[in-house]
Amino acid sequence: MNPDTDIIVRDARWEAAIPDVIDLCGVAAGAAFRASAIQPANAEASLVLADDDFVASLNQQYRDREGPTNVLSFAVYDDVDELAGLPDGMPAMLGDIIVAYDTTTREAQQSGVVLGDHLRHLVVHGMLHLLGYDHITDEQASEMEPLETSVLAQLGVADPYGGEGVERNND
Numbered sequence: 183m184n185p186d187t188d189i190i191v192r193d194a195r196w197e198a199a200i201p202d203v204i205d206l207c208g209v210a211a212g213a214a215f216r217a218s219a220i221q222p223a224n225a226e227a228s229l230v231l232a233d234d235d236f237v238a239s240l241n242q243q244y245r246d247r248e249g250p251t252n253v254l255s256f257a258v259y260d261d262v263d264e265l266a267g268l269p270d271g272m273p274a275m276l277g278d279i280i281v282a283y284d285t286t287t288r289e290a291q292q293s294g295v296v297l298g299d300h301l302r303h304l305v306v307h308g309m310l311h312l313l314g315y316d317h318i319t320d321e322q323a324s325e326m327e328p329l330e331t332s333v334l335a336q337l338g339v340a341d342p343y344g345g346e347g348v349e350r351n352n353d
Contacts, residue, residue: 184212185225185276185309193283196231200298203231210302210337211279214309217333222265222274227312229305230280237282252289253304254280255311262314279308299339306333 189204196203207229215221230236234250241247241254257277259265265274281304290300310326310333317323331341 183216183221183223184208185215185227186273187211188226188228190228190230192230192236193233195233195283199283199287200301203298203301206298206302207231207305210305210333211309213333213336214306214330215313217329217336218310218313218315220262220265220313222268222276224271224273225265225276226273227276227309228278229308230278232280232282234282234284237280237285240280250282250285252282252285253308254278255308256280257312257314259314276309276312279305279312281305281308295340295342302337302339303330303334303342306330306337 187208189207191197191203200206211227211229215225237254238248238250241249241251244256245254255277256279258275259277265276268274281301286300286304287297289295290297293300307330310330315322315326315329317326327343331343334340334342
């Protein structure tokens with residue numbers, strides 16, 4: 183089962199850099215969804231591949247933080263247990279994931295990681311946030327990060343927390 187993920191390419195540089203970017207994102211989102219303990223029927227999510235300016239504006243407006251970040255996740259449900267209580271057949275809107283091209287590209291280059299692999303990481307990370315996972319506390323991180331690493335391994339992406347590649351996400 184995969185969520186119905188509407189993928190919007192707001193910045194054409196994504197498609198120029200990764201020709202199969204929509205498929206790549208769909209596969210990564212689906213893998214994270216299937217690995218989650220929470221898999222509501224008829225799940226829907228949106229994923230926006232944007233630029234830093236767009237992400238910075240959202241970051242300021244909704245998180246009161248200056249500048250862009252690599253990925254933002256806006257979950258519809260604060261308590262994901264509410265998803266289980268939806269009437270049969272009702273779509274379960276999980277929320278939105280927005281990824282910033284400039285920041286993501288810079289991070290991938292600085293870390294020596296392939297852009298597509300870093301994007302997979304951010305999509306998996308964002309989808310897990312929509313499904314109620316977090317990493318604010320050590321206890322939360324000890325649940326989310328191994329799950330994230332496992333999903334990425336299934337996708338052929340190296341462990342981003344294992345000392346090589348992308349450092350811990352700071353969203």
